[in-house]
Amino acid sequence: MVEDYKLSVYSANMELVKSGLVTFTWGNASAIDRAKGLVIIKPSGVAYDMMSPEDMTVVDLEGRIVEGRLKPSSDTPTHLVLYKAFPEIGGIAHFHSEFATSWAQAGTDIPLLGTTHADYFAGDVPCTREMTDKEIRGDYERETGNVIVERFTSGLLDPLQIPGVLVKNHGPFTWGESVAEAVFHAAVLEQVSKIAYFSHTLNRHYSMNSSLAEKHYSRKHGTGKYYGQ
């Protein structure tokens, strides 16, 4: 039914591990088949080296299992909220990499400090607000998606220009037009988080001309882009 997606979701999950972004089973990636309205996602709590493409679970946008013998990732409701709210995205990655997670635990946005950041994120990487008791005790994973969407809506942020977020006290989610791009953005975010950590602990009185950030983002992504072949 969605065999190609199962392979790309499997590969993306394995790439997350190979990139050093996942400890134990702490990560998951998914893709959406927009035509069929189906989401293909890693099963919950399965060891990566025991997993094969056929183990990917297929759910509809209400989270009902359509195909697969394993329970989907417990974070599936978060993915579903994001797919509904951000119609341009085709894949999502969630992980607990060391530096991005440390910013999420610190509870602050990752400031835009350099051109490597600006090449992929057109602004600070936002951190969500603290969730309320009610949200946590209710439909927690769905509410996690909701606070992400709230942050983008209230901040007038474009999810394609800012392809990732930190969930406070939890960790990062990244996305892209495909699940492969979501995982690429995961690796970029970790590298950006790491360099920002070192910069921030060296000198908290930094500054960056916002024109420089716009220049770098636009030379890679703007209408007149000229980076690459």
Added chain:
Amino acid sequence: MVEDYKLSVYSANMELVKSGLVTFTWGNASAIDRAKGLVIIKPSGVAYDMMSPEDMTVVDLEGRIVEGRLKPSSDTPTHLVLYKAFPEIGGIAHFHSEFATSWAQAGTDIPLLGTTHADYFAGDVPCTREMTDKEIRGDYERETGNVIVERFTSGLLDPLQIPGVLVKNHGPFTWGESVAEAVFHAAVLEQVSKIAYFSHTLNRHYSMNSSLAEKHYSRKHGTGKYYGQ
């Protein structure tokens, strides 16, 4: 007599090394056979690559060697105190991994800052108080066990919900229902310590809604747990 335990204790010690938690011979792991009242532990100061399962030393709960030609780890009396005080645990690991040890040397608890921490530890990872001269000059390794137990007793902490501790100016001990789980908790603790280090040096004014911690711990360990298959 306890050949299966020797193999699992040997494997757990080797896993500690493979996980990057041990420098030189600075670590040890043990298991208890509750039925026989015997503890199986790594011998003292032996190089890992020279060691085989038969080298594991077997002692009774008073520390008398029951089987084995090598002296047990010099930390054996600490293990024995913990096995007596915490009847639910089946294995213990001790090591000097970089980040967990740095918190032990700093002399502070590891604050609960994120969900990866909350998934395995239902609260801060406690640090013991400074030992007195009398405790150090007396039966030092046994007293080390005693200050750990004191911390759990006085803090009303459940050793299965908080499966590890920092001994001040020394390093971490972790435990579990088996020695394999003790070593798994060792790796989790090091990762948690590392991310908390980065968070703490980024922003010391952090906060975490305690409901979020309870939610994450319970979705993995509570009666209604739903993580994994």
Added chain:
Amino acid sequence: MVEDYKLSVYSANMELVKSGLVTFTWGNASAIDRAKGLVIIKPSGVAYDMMSPEDMTVVDLEGRIVEGRLKPSSDTPTHLVLYKAFPEIGGIAHFHSEFATSWAQAGTDIPLLGTTHADYFAGDVPCTREMTDKEIRGDYERETGNVIVERFTSGLLDPLQIPGVLVKNHGPFTWGESVAEAVFHAAVLEQVSKIAYFSHTLNRHYSMNSSLAEKHYSRKHGTGKYYGQ
């Protein structure tokens, strides 16, 4: 035409990657053939493992492609400004390594704190000033070269004695008499940046006798040098 240079530029780019200085495609190295007035440089945005020596692009000092089917690195105009301003240099490397970039993002010079630094850089590693909106929106990559040259000119710095620079909010450039030496200086700069980071976060009230720096630089590079065979 310049086949030898293509091979050495290709090798230098691959060495940048092997040295851990490059994430994804975030780096480039070039050489100049002074006799012919040609610069040989990595193509823009090409994956390293798909690249061969023949893919190196050859441009003249005005940036016109003389040989090669691929667009040169988007940073080519920066390289050209440096080759014109610093006639003694034969190769340039640009990269976004973790520690050097973090100092660039922090916007400060790397202070001369130790003899490993002094062995290769006869003073602080300078950081350029913030670029103006006009410079950024104009011929940005050429202006990046200009602010580097301005820093060396205004600071009376000798580019052979200080074979590298940090571009504020961007990252390092290094150079040398050949492209191989530029890449060697890249690796030295990253190591120097890393140790300076740790020193700076340990104790910001450091000092170094400038005679010690002069001694170390001169025992490797002075007229009476006596290090090595």
Added chain:
Amino acid sequence: MVEDYKLSVYSANMELVKSGLVTFTWGNASAIDRAKGLVIIKPSGVAYDMMSPEDMTVVDLEGRIVEGRLKPSSDTPTHLVLYKAFPEIGGIAHFHSEFATSWAQAGTDIPLLGTTHADYFAGDVPCTREMTDKEIRGDYERETGNVIVERFTSGLLDPLQIPGVLVKNHGPFTWGESVAEAVFHAAVLEQVSKIAYFSHTLNRHYSMNSSLAEKHYSRKHGTGKYYGQ
């Protein structure tokens, strides 16, 4: 003449590299044959992978080459001063490892914060005072040895109980009864420096009961030692 020493000095130098303590050619190790009054040391500035045991240079205690076609390490005069002042030591290592060097650049002693430190160093790892212009411009490498000796003499430190030192703005030297032990102490010092770095940046208001340090040092090295077999 001293073929066995050449082999052990060669092996110790290679072990320094394998342990990750040396970048490029920034390190050297030597041994002394006390009976013959000869010192066997790595040649200056030679790449490790081009080096063989026969390349080790043999000098007498005045630094005159007795055997070998290559110039000895430029740090040879420092080694000679230490061999003369510390008659119990048989080998010396010098290197610029990341964390030990960062403490040397910060210009402070490494505080005794934990038992892994106390197992091998019976106190803080001392840092030498700043050298004077006269010392630096004079017989610099010999004076480097002299400030080390001065620190041990004035501080009433026993070089066997404190088998290493930080030379301010330069880097560490370690030693031992053999060159192999000197290199082992090098690896211990780097690990101790690393953990102390993390502790120090976490919480500068640390404390350690000195009885604990004495206990750990003596259980490994005292007359009643009981660690190991």
